[in-house]
Amino acid sequence: MGGDYYVSLEINRNATDADIKKAYRRLALKYHPDKNNDSGAYEKFSEIAEAYDVLSDPRKKATYDKFGEEGLKRGIPSDLGVNGAWTEGYTFHGNPEKIFRSFFGGDNPFADFYAEDGSDIDVGFGGLCGRGVRKQDAPIERDLHLALEDLFHGCTKKMKISRRVSRAFGRKEKCGTFRFVSVCFFSSDQVMNEDGYTSSIKDKILSINIKPGWREGTRIIFEKEGDQGPNCIPADIVFVVQQKNHPRFSRQEHNLIYTYDIDLEKALTGFSMEIETLDGRLLNIPVNDIVHPNYTKVVPGEGMPQSADPRRRGDLIIKFHVKFPEKLSLQGKKLIKQALTL
Known part of the structure; x- marks a missing residue:
């Protein structure tokens, strides 16, 4: 301001x-x-x-x-x-x-x-x-759990809600409650309650257009789709994006993090590896450096799209877990010493 x-x-x-x-x-x-x-x-x-x-x-x-x-x-x-x-x-x-x-x-x-x-x-x-x-009324918030692939590609999710609407005989006042419907099915037939109100359940499908690159915590607001009453404005329904765990990647802002297991020989002598991306491509990545404990390999432009401009993407950051041998023979130790002194 x-x-x-x-x-x-x-x-x-x-x-x-x-x-x-x-x-x-x-x-x-x-x-x-x-x-x-x-x-x-x-x-x-x-x-x-x-x-x-x-x-x-x-x-x-x-x-x-x-x-x-x-x-x-x-x-x-x-x-x-x-x-x-x-x-x-x-x-x-x-x-x-x-x-x-x-x-x-x-x-x-x-x-x-x-x-x-x-x-x-x-x-x-x-x-x-x-x-x-x-x-x-205060907003009604619900978590929307999405796979990393959904946030990478973008998609459309449909949520079914049911809202009870009551009408007083001879009046125009309405009241009701909002709730999510998962398994139960509610009839839309009207019934007369003891308080003189007729009530009915009306189902509605809300479409949520997930944009590529959305982050966890993104809020999608449907205005005035919640509770109703004679002296209140229907509450907003708010879906809050929560990212599901992924078996191969984790996410930091626009970057994707991938951990690769290698043995000590490859860490010292170099190797190449293959990583399948979220869009199904297979990346062949050579590593010619010595992989020390803090070493990372950055592949530019292979991370998550940016929601403001999906053509721009973050990076793929590869971290390494080096598997050391549990034991070595005397001859093996001697050969390693000779190799490291060259």
């Missing part, structure tokens, strides 16, 4: 939580792109969203007040923390509309602030037109 969050919200540093909310509400309505056609409105709208995201959170605000923006975004050493203050670096998620929806509620919350004649409606903090502020 590179500015002062208090200045962005047009408040002073003694502002209360209510003052922060009031300032954000006023400025968010003023600079919302749907209402303001100025070319710089969205930038300002994003700026005040980031400011509110920090100042409305007590831990982020405490870190910012004491250590400034640099300390907030880079993190602070744990020995400088106060009462267990948050010490991880902060990064704004870059979605000001999400902040706006979370604050005001609704799929199209901006529409709630206008009467039919187009005039603004004054709304207090107690709720929207007496209905209460709709808040978004």
